[in-house]
Amino acid sequence: MNEIRIEPLLERLLTDAPTQRAPESLRADIARATGHVRRRPPWLAYLKEPPMRFRSRLVVGSPRIRIAAVVVAVAVLLTLGGAALAASSLVPGPTSAAPPYLTNFCDLASLDEVRGILGDDAATVVHGEGRSLHTGLDACVWRAEVPDERVLGVQDWAPSMYDMAKSQPGAFNPDGTLTPVAGLGDDAFVVTSPAEADLYVKKGARAAWVFYRPSKADFYRPGPGENAAQLQQIATQMGTLVAERMSGAPSAVGDLCQLLTPDDIRAALPWTGPNDAIGATSFATHCDWLGLGATDYLSVYDVPMADFDASKSLGGTSVPGMGDEAFVLTVDNQPTLYIRKGDRAAAISTPHLSDMVQEYSPDDELKIGAVVAERLAAPSQPILSSASTTP
């Protein structure tokens, strides 16, 4: 019996297994469920559905679109947290043309300017710094709710992703058409589809992404009277303001992507792919690492002390023994780990979307947080203790 070969038995057992007839009730349930359920908008579908290769070909999804989809999802969720924070009270307009780093992103346009761009001076507009999810340190989102919900936002954008979006606009907006925009920053273009418009602008060492999403009750459909040309016009008007006011200076905190190596990530998080499958994208205020797995996504942000303190004031669970001070702030089931060491702080987020195949536990964030805490530079120094920075 020790010499038994189990494979032939299995083959016989399983290949002989008759195909079972699914119950009629199951067929009816599927027909009923799919007949009533709304299809996800493409960006959300790309977010939910991990890429799949089959016979060496990419047959499902796209890693690149997924990056953009994650960014879009974050931006949308930021609006919710921002709105909650703002509690419908209007925040004063811009006070300066400060560089669009950190929370200054919201200074890129005043509420009156946003109302003007949306073509409705009476619109109820709230904007938030988006502290609800992933810290919101790299974006500002304005939302008009009356008569229909409309979202206008600007987000820190990596120059490398600018070039990619320009060379492959379909990767970010599958139905979009690219139109160059003259006179904005060093280079700019807008990608417009019937349901959304995205403007990308590059200036010096930085780039920005401006997005406009009209949103009716049916997810992301243009409102009445909004055609593609109008969507493009709104994004371009906002892009003009952003291009004028954004800084083109390199990131003040250096390249955050040098903070962690693929080995660090794989040792702390349950990522499945090899090291060379882990890609890092450097932004002005954070670094995104992306792996092959469905939830292999990690962001580490530089956090100004004002934002650290503000986040702490929202509550959170203290994490003893990490840096000088650390806490986990959970909003909308999304925990973010904040760490302070002297006057330097960082925030760490991994995906906690509930219907992903593999979810992270809070412990995972703590593991990667321990590595980050160890490497945070001394007070008043660039965030990287050993890497060169370009202030």
Added chain:
Amino acid sequence: MQRELVIRAKQGDHDAFTRLVDGSVDRLYTVANLILRDSDRAQDAVQEALVSAWKDLAVLREPDAWDAWLYRLTVWACYRHARRDRRRAIVELNALPDAEIDQIADFALPLAERDRLERELARLPVEQRAVIVTHFYLGFPISETAEILGVPLGTTKSRLNRGLGTLRGAFAADSGASPHVVQAEAP
């Protein structure tokens, strides 16, 4: 024909999707049953997989990969259902005594082996069972099994080896044990 239906379904044609479901649901249900060993949970998993397919059809780039994608969605739905129940369910498996198997007439031995193999298969972790079902029942080579399951090739091979090793060990066990009840974690 299927390719055309997939393209139409991607464009929002629900009738085309329903016809695709008609052509796939029996096989998906069988796969889910083999992995979950429970018809109710298999139905739930298949429904979940097909609703996901409808909602996310925009991301299917190659219509010819429809079947492979559905298998992936179904296996992953099975994982979710298995994990959901793992902590709360303990089932009792009534195991045939080995001595009884030995007494079965020669002509009935394959049936005994089949019965025992099914029981041992049911005791494997769901991840190992999914590899075995995808490889042996659906007939995909190991490399394509890994792609469908969405795990590295090495992981797929090791799950398969561990699963086969467990089954081999169970079959090689000494005979003559008295009738017993085995407590096992539900998959």
